[in-house]
Structures are given as structure tokens and as C-alpha cells.
Amino acid sequence: MPGPDPRDAAGRDRGRGPPRLRRARLPRLVAHRRTARCGGPREHRRGESAPRHSSRSRRQLLSPEGSTRRGTRLRRAHRRRARRSGGAPGRRARERRVKIAILFDGASAFAESPDQEIIGTVDAVSLSLTTEGNTVVRIPVHPDARWIDRLRRARADFVFNLCESIDGVAALEPAVISVIELLGLPYSGSSSWTTALCLRKHVVNAALERSGLPIPKFAVVRRGTAIPSVGFPAICKPAAEDASIGVEQRSVVRTSRELTERVSSMLDRWDEVLVQKYVEGREVNVGIVGEAVLPIAEIDFGRMPKGMWRIVTYRSKWEDGSDEDVGSAPRCPARLPASIAAQLRKIAVTAWRIVGGSGYGRVDLRIDERGRPWILEVNANPDFAPTAGLARMAGVAGIDYGALVRQICELGLQRSREVSTTAERWALAVRLSGVAPETREPDLFPAGEA
Template sequence: MKGKRIAVLFDNPEASSERGPTWEQCGDMEEAARAVRTALESLGAEAIPIVIRQNDYGFVDELREAKADLIFNLSDSLFGESQYEPTLAGILETLGMPFTGAGSRGLSLALDKGVAKAILRSHGLATPEGGAVYPGEEAIKTLPLPAMVKPSAEDGSIGIATDSVVRTKEALDERVRYIWENYRQPALVERYVEGREINVALWGNGDSLLPLPPSEIDFSEFPEGLPKVVTLNAKWTEGSPEYEGTRPVCPAEVSPDLLEKINGTALKAFRIFHLHDFGRVDFRVDQEGRPYVIDVNPNPDISPDAGFSRATAVVGYDYPATLGEIGRLALERFDTR
């Protein structure tokens, strides 16, 4: 990354409409972007902040004017809407500038959990049975209870609470309605897999694609009597019982047999979803030790304290080196296209 000009792109609907931010003007929301900046600068690169303001396409001109070697794409939304995440990648594709992470195609496929499930299944990869359900529709008749009900096109545990695990048909219908009313999208209803939660981060492209050491969510301190799921609070509300009760452990202790299964599945999922540079595949493992894919994540969180950086640290990459490698992978990919 030495000597490279890197545009650090992020979406901030709350940013003021004033043009041309300096890093000092970025505000609290961009902690992750600041961490990326510090890391890139420590590698000898120049980091240029490009903020996407609400309903403002000025970022396109700013990107062009920046004449950057690479865009570090830190946005998981466009104008605050997660459904436009693939659209933003599409805009970057039309600009013809190298950018990190998945393109519009990979993001679209993975963002729709119902579609993702069908793709996984068609490739013979195990995923809990289920599918997308609209309110008033009969949920999949053969689906055993308890079931998991989640928004079909969100991320970051949005819409996930301990109430997402339903044990009766009435509770299931109620939660499907709740998802519709709050998120205006069908619910993804699937078998609730009781058991370990393990995820596999990967990086690379093509033949260089490599799984990183698996990580496990340790639920041993999770509040008694509640289903063990990574809820919105567990992910984001520091100090809450759910947050404190979901401790990530990397590397996870897994048998060679389980490791082979999850790594093989994660590699295949990365490829069939057209992910680029880095990604993460989430599993639940049932009582018989069978892993099921519950989530395919293009562009997972690469904050210094996120799971991805924890996994790369285990194989000897500190935070700057992790970002350097992601940048290198993206540049290499655009070079050989």
C-alpha cells in the first residue's frame, strides 16, 4: 500500500451537506473509517475520506476527482438503506475504479436470505429447511418447531431478538407479521438449530482463497432460560446481559472432521456467491455435529475489534497488515480482469 492513494468510502446520512470533509469533520459515526485511515497511513498510504451524504450523488464526482488507486468500501448501505448496498457497488463498478469487497452481484445474492438459501441448497450445501414467508401465508407446513424468524434482507442482527425463536404456530405467525410491519419485507422462517455457533472468515480470490481459523460464540454466560441467539443487543449493546453473554472465541476448538466440513462449505459458499477479497460464513452445528449455513456475509465488519480482524490476528496479521492484504487482493483482482 506504500505510496498508494486510497479513498475510504462510507455512508453517513447524518453528515452535514458541506462538501469535502477532512478527517476531522467526519464525526463520531466514522470510528471504523478512522481506524482504517490510521492503519492505511501506517502502511505509507494516503487515505482520503469520501462520505456519502443523504440523497447526494456528490460522492461520485469526489471519487473521480480523488484519482485514487483503490476505493476501500466501508459502506453497508447507501443513503442509509441497506437494500441499496448492492446498488452502491453497482455504481462503483460503472465508475471502473478498483474497490474492495464484493460487487453488486455477490451483495444482491447474499442480501436476500431466501434466495441465498435456495442457492446453497441447489449446490448441496446444508442450510436449515425453511424459506421466505409473507404475513397470512402458511409457513412451510413440514417445518418443525421451534423455528427461527428473521427479516429476509437485513444484516447485523437487525430484527433478531430472543422472541425470534418461536415455539408455537401462533407465535410464528405473530413474528412474521412483526417483521412485515417493522421492516416491510417477508420473514425468513427456518428450523431453529440448537447447538454451537461457529463462523469461518475467509480471504483471497480464486486459487488463493483461504479459510481463517474458525471462531465460536461462547454462550455459557448467556441469560438463563433464553434461546441462545446473537440478538441485536448481543451484537451492539455493550454491557447488556446478551452482549456480555456472547463471547467470541478464536480459534474455536473443533474436531478435524468438523473443521474439514465447515471450511469446505465456507470455501464453496464464498465462490458460488461471487464474494471478493474477504467474507464470512456463519454456521450452527446441531447435536449430531452437522453444520448448517445460516448466513453468508460479503464484506463483513473489518473494524479493529470485529471477528474478521480477530481471525487474521490468529494467523499473524495485525490490523494494518490485515487491511493491507485486503487492499492488495482487491488491486490484484482488478489488475488481472
């Protein structure tokens, strides 16, 4: 039985909702770096470099020489510490800076027509880490899997995962995280199973709906199956894609004939198609970092050409300057009544916990004409570019890009410290299976005394 409607709960309990990131609460995570002003985020656009800072930052990521990866932790590099502790002469020599491997879709980044967005994001994350004195190694991911051996040989303390696909194939995204998990390395973002779950739109929708969260009526269509009715207008999307691939103005249909034609054409490319009731209204994004919620953003469709559906299409995201790009401008913070904002935050955090999200993520919703929120998607690995939605929302909260990068690293390292080893989990599983742990019998005749 589904639980109580979270929309009602959010309306009743405004004061006890999920925590929000506010300037007054957030410590400055990067030394010598000023937070953005309340008026809005400081964005680094293409062609502009992020501000440089001294490599002697007091917020370096340090790990003790010879420690296990599981023991890696964030430390402040403070030159006065050695003096206070008696000035051990070799202490700083025994410490080493954290080595961070950045994974990204190399097949797309270095293709014949390179994806400059990927390269720009890798540059930005790398700069944020190296200016704090950390060591960074870039590892492009290709289908030949040679990157796995390179990652093993890198002996990295932490993996910053920016890989949203392999050669543009989003379905391979969870496999990259699985490799990191298999190698036992701490990493940024959500687990492989969470990412895989969120990529299958109809599966995650079913899980969220079962938990009582508001999901527009939906169905999945495969080759040879009938097309169920969800009501009109309806929107058709690939069931396992991201980045708005397969979404255009013709994705929204008004009649059964249009629906049949659209689904049939999509099944020529994709095995599964999601058909969902289209929700007319405002579209908002709720960003989550750790246990806190960023300021809510909204997609402003005010300049969308007349006669076009107010949706975020592939052209909206990837064709700069197009009519659909101009007509779907992000705005943060969204101008929302406090009660609606509280509902959105509570629903988003509940959805994030249900899918097992970790580190950072984004939940996209619509608010219908009656003011009711509806979940559109849970994104477990959103775009991490300095000018993308998550960084923009963080900027409004007073968190600059470098601070955001550092916080993501801290969250990943914290998770790795909380996870038990395989041996510990197995020992607990055996005990909970009713098997007594093995005890070594005492040796009554030690060697040489018989």
C-alpha cells in the same frame, strides 16, 4: 441434480481442504510491524489508537506517474533500487503514491446520534494506509448522491469500501459498489451482485441448497401469503437485512400461534420475512481472506441467562454490557475436533465460491447436537472494525490489522488487473457470436497518388 454431500467429502479429505492462514506461511506484509503472538489477537479497543510506524515503510503502495488505474500495482518503495539501476535522477519524482478513497455510510456516521463504530473503523483503516506513506481521502456516502461526483473528482487509484448501508439501509449497500464498478475503479471486497445475492437470505439459501450444501429448512413469507411449516422451534428474520436487525429473543417461536404473531408483526415493517428451522447447538464463524481460511471462531453462549435462546440478537451486537452481549462472547480459535473443523472449512469455502465472493468475507454456521454443520448466512461485507470478528480471527493467525488492510488492497488490485476492458469483452462476445472481426480494406489509392 445436487452433487455429493460436502459434509461427507470434508470428512474423507482432511488433508486436501482449503488453505488456512498460518503464521509460518504468511509473509509480513507491513514493514517494521510485529505479528501478534499465538496466544490471541491484539485488539485496539475504543479510545485506543493503533501503533504508529514510520511513514518511510518499505511497503508503500506506489503507482507510476501517469499510469492508468488499471495498471496500478503494489510496489516496494526501496531507496536502493534507483542506485542499482544507474540512479536515474528523476525516477522517484515520476512515481506517486497510491491515492485511496475510503467510502463509508456518512449519513449514519455524522447523524444527530453519530455511529462511532463507523468513524472508528474509518480512522483505523486510514491510519494503516497513511503510516505506509499512501494518500487517503475520506468520502462519506449520503442519500443525495453528491458523493459520486466527489469520488469521480478524487481520481483515486483504489477504493476501500467500508459502506455497509446508506443511512442505515442495508438494501442500498450493493448500489454503492455498482457505482464503483461503473466508474471502473479497483476496490476492496466482493462485487455488487455477490453482495446483493447475500443480502437476500432466501435467495442465497436456495442457491446453496441447490448445490447440495446443508441449509436448515426455510421459507419466505410475504403479505397475503400463507405461512408454511418448517418445523419447531423456528426462527424469524427479515429476509434482506444484516447486523442482526430485527432479531431478538422473541424471534424464536415454538408454536403456530407464536409464529403467526411474530410474522404478522414483522410484515408491518418488512416486505419479506424468512422463517427457518432453528438449529440448537454451537455457532461458529469462518473467515475467508483471498483463497485462505482464517482460524475458526465460536460464539460462547455459556453466560447467556437461563431461559434465553442462544442466538446472536441485535442487543448482543450493539448493546455493550447487556445480558445478551455478555452471554454471546466470541472466542477464537474455537475448540473443535479436527474432522469437524475440516468440514466447516470445506463447506464455507464452497459456499463462498458459489456466491462469487472476492477479497474477504465470513460464513456463519451452526453445529447441531449430532455434529452436523448447517449454514446460517454468507456475509459478503462483514464488519471490518479492528475489534470485529474478521480482524480477531486474523490476529489469531498472526496477521495484525495493518497487514490485513494491506492484503485486502492487494487482492482488490490483483482482481482489477485480471479483468478485461469493456472493449476486450465486447470483441470476444462478437467473435463468439459468429461475427468475423471488422478488417479495414487496404487503401488502393492513398491521398496524393490518385
